[in-house]
Amino acid sequence: MTPPQMFIFAILAATMALFLWGRFRHDIVALMALMACVVAGLVPAVEAFAGFGHPAVITVACVLVLSQGLQNTGAVDWLARTVLPAEAGRLTGMAALMGLGAVLSGFMNNVGAMALLMPVAVQLSDRLQLTPGQVLMPLAFGTILGGMTTLIGTPPNLIASGFRAEAGLGHFAMFDFAPVGVAVAVAGVAFVALIGWRLVPARKASGAEGFETGAYMTEVRVPEGSKAIGLTLRQFEAEIEDSAAQIVGLVRNEVRMTAPHGGRRIREGDILVLEADVETLAKALSVFGIKLEEQGGSSEADEQPDAKPAKGQEPKETSEDDDSKRDVDIVLRELAVLPGSSIVGRSASDLRLRTRYGLNLLAVSREGHPPKARLRTLKVKSGDLLLMQGPAEVMTDFINDTGCVPLGERELRIPDRRMAIISGAIILGAVGMVTAGLLPAAAAFMLGVIASMLLRTVPPRQVYTAIDWPVIVLLAALIPVAGAMQATGAADLLARFLVDTIAQGNAIAALAVVLVTTMFLSDVMNNAATAAVLCPIAIGIAAALGVNPDSFLMAVAIGASCAFLTPIGHQNNTLILGPGGFRFGDYWRLGLPLEVLVVAVSIPLLLIVWPL
Template sequence: MTQDQSMILVILLATMAMFLWGRWRHDMVAGATLLACVLAGLVDAADAFSGFSHPAVVTVACVLVLSRALQTSGAVDILARHALPKSAGVTLSIAALTGLGALLSGFMNNVGAMALLMPVAMQMSGRLGLSSGQVLMPLAFGTILGGMTTLIGTPPNLIVSGFRSELETASAFSMFDFTLVGLPVAVVCVLFVALLGWRLVPVRKNGVSESFDTGAYVTEVRVPEKSKAANLLLRDIEKVLDEADAQVIALVRNEVKINAPSYGRKVLANDILIIEAEVESLADVLSSLGLKLEEAEEDEDSSEDNQEDDDKESASSVDIVLVELVVREESQLVGRSAKSMLLRTRYGINLLALSREDRKSHARLRTMKIKAGDLLLMQGPQDAVMEFASDYSCIPLAERDLNIPDKNKAITASVILIAAIALAALGILPTAIAFALGVLASMATKTLPLRSIYTAIDWPVIVLLGALIPVANAMESTGTAHLIADFLLGTLAQGNSVIALGLILVVTMFLSDVMNNAATAAVMCPIALGTASTLGLNPDAFLMAVAIGASCAFLTPIGHQNNTLILGPGGFRFGDYWRLGLPVELLVCAVSVPLLLVFWPL
């Protein structure tokens, strides 16, 4: 063992220890590792930041942006509404939800897919009479499994493809090379989870919902002329609202308010419905019937005087957010109404909804007298909302996402993503260029607000990838990867090629359970290539084993962000994941190794 090999092994062991310790964020650990390699002379200072220009890093950033466009345009919400059964049993419901999560994760960021479907999973668990965790864990595993099916499904696949492109005799993997093995593995595992696996999930109380339950909001929605609700009987509208746990509590026509209107009353265009719904259900309510949120109005003279300013503010599309504010006892809002506060005139913000524990007020939203303890759902520029909260002694409780589907933008965002995938899959353009072009198209068509382009990118992941790629190259150039490969082959695999392939898969899977999956792929790719070189075998099989193993983190809540997302909402403990995760990982090994030997023969 040379001095350089000894130094990089020490640095790698320290890196893994830091990942496991968890006190530093992953990007900090990766940055420290890169700088340590530079100071030790293992990475040339001139090449230290070359990883940030790597096609895999650029592609990951672009995919995150296009994924956010699908979210904000409502494309995924529309798909979920039509793809998921409304009244099926447990097995079919979990299979549909998990399968949809896997499908979405193949073509968008799997963390984004998980975040979008989490509210659906929570509602489904209530309908099925299951704990939230029994639905959330299958969904989390499904979104992780779906990522292994395409090149853009998860960052490890892009890293693996990047390493293959550096081989003298090969080019990067194409869009659907991963599908040959990844799709059968995902299908088998999703079926297992739906048929049997969900029963293995520990039943825990939902800690989050018990400690943070804001209740339903009372809000007003207008019925546009082209709305599906126009000319429908109220009973037909109620049937749709029931699916979103919402209800109509009053109707306003020609400024006349009708409390508890008859189910036989016909709803007309320009009527205002006063509904009660959870914040998470508002988007479903609005999009399913084509309704529009009715903003709390001000005095007419104030509104007219400031109409021009309002138009400018709307056109500027500054950082518009939805924030929940709780009204304190000493707040000057107590006893006042939205109409008297001149919210748009003074702050450029809107009151969209109000939640009250007793929910006994029958007043219009704009005239409802605010009480201490009320929750206000405010919309406007973040600075303006915070200024209002400070001026009126309100406590910001939470920032909410309310992505109201826009059919035109949803179609445009979907077409852009499909076009980018087609350009890359057909080899017309390199993958990074195809998706960068997609981002430019999204910006030009405004399927994603320009202010969200950079916030859509998970910068810690980008820094982690950019920092570890030169470190991985140093493992190869110093011969450390071959050294580790020789140890694995000689000590454990005893020179057997199939055992070596399975060993690479299992080791990668284990590391992915305890450290970031992208970091795992960056560390294991040189070792996989070294193993293939030592045995004189096809490196593709070993790289694919790394891709699969890095995507299969099912034993712990820290191995993948989707596992972490459900830790609180599912009420899980650290040791709850292996009960379903271990059978899934064993199933992955049993299915993937034979498929690797068939599609990527040694």
């Protein structure tokens, strides 16, 4: 092994360790790996950022913008109402929802498809007498499966196509992935709709009213004259025993006491930290006349807000009619925090929710359990559920600005039939140009982005916010690193090891090894990163065996799209963690049989469609 090979293997091992650790964002880890390669002389400094101009990176960015157009115009909302049967049993309803998610994911960002269909899944779960999680997990897996059916369905497909072109074999066509991908997706959807959903843990009772999201951590202030004053904490809990709420903390004079003694008496001005759901919270408030401790700035008005806190934070002249209208429009919303949302890693105080937006953060639920920190200082994580209060219009602006998803009935996008048709025509036109070979994918979809801006399906100001920049940076940084693996011969060395030691020189066994290895890595690290690392290895294995590299690249693309075992393997898995009340170990129960099915279906099809 040469010194450059040892360097690149060390960098790759450190990169994977950091991905698995999860302490730093994936894009930061990728940039660290790129700079390590530059410092070690493995990547020329003048070529370090060439990945930002790579066709795969440009295409991913463009697809995200075009997906935003479908969301803005309400095209998917209309499609969901049209396709999903109003009266359907569990099999029909589940299959229709998963099928719609899979189809949408073939032509738009699968996180966007998941976000759009989540409220539909919640409503369907109530109608089917299932817990939300029993519908949300099948939907998440269906959208992931759908991504493997087309070139633009998921970043790993575009990455595999890019490596194929660099190997001198040209890009994959738009529907080259379909023969194997569609078969795998259909088999997966059928399995989950028929049997698989039964394997999803039912964390909440079936048939519950509304959308049960698990326990919230909520802070309530005891005001002057409250019936709770003078009671012990034990007596307080006894009064609300039927509601299943419990006190998990007490804040007095800005000092928090965790698990306070039940004999401690409640005083005026105390803040009780309750573990409760929305209905329980309402009962406690009404019984004792206590108030939600709404978060915001440090002013007295912020610390002791009145019942309609959204007013008065940014004074402006309003008529009495305006004020009464604002009062009527005060709404309560449960919001799920998407991966990549602008509020991830920030607290209510950091965001200045009251002074900037006129909104109140009332409660937070994380992975179905209440977090331990104070609401005002709690750092938001992806997958969290936020219970927020404020004017309907302001709430809509906040949701659009931050990338959160409202749960339950949505009133955010009023479908515009004409604009929905235009946005659909734009993306179909771009797909058609790529399919007919008129333009490469990057150029065709960039034309689609320009058309979207000119025709206002995506306002120009929204173009840059529609792009998931951490994913773009991750891809752009890892492409030169993957090139260094090839240039140093490290990819070939690792390929020979896998072929000779594990596969014993058997091409079919090697194909299975590549697929299973990719699936495993995509369960614990970003799927785009997995594809970027394994594509050059797959090409090296094919070269060592003297067989068709296309079958191995397709195996990487399929494996990178099958992250079903953990909540961190794919953004859609993370997104349902809180709303479904799931735990880390819940995913493998359905995910493992599904991954076994994917291997069983895809290996024979790869050998038929892409023969060795």
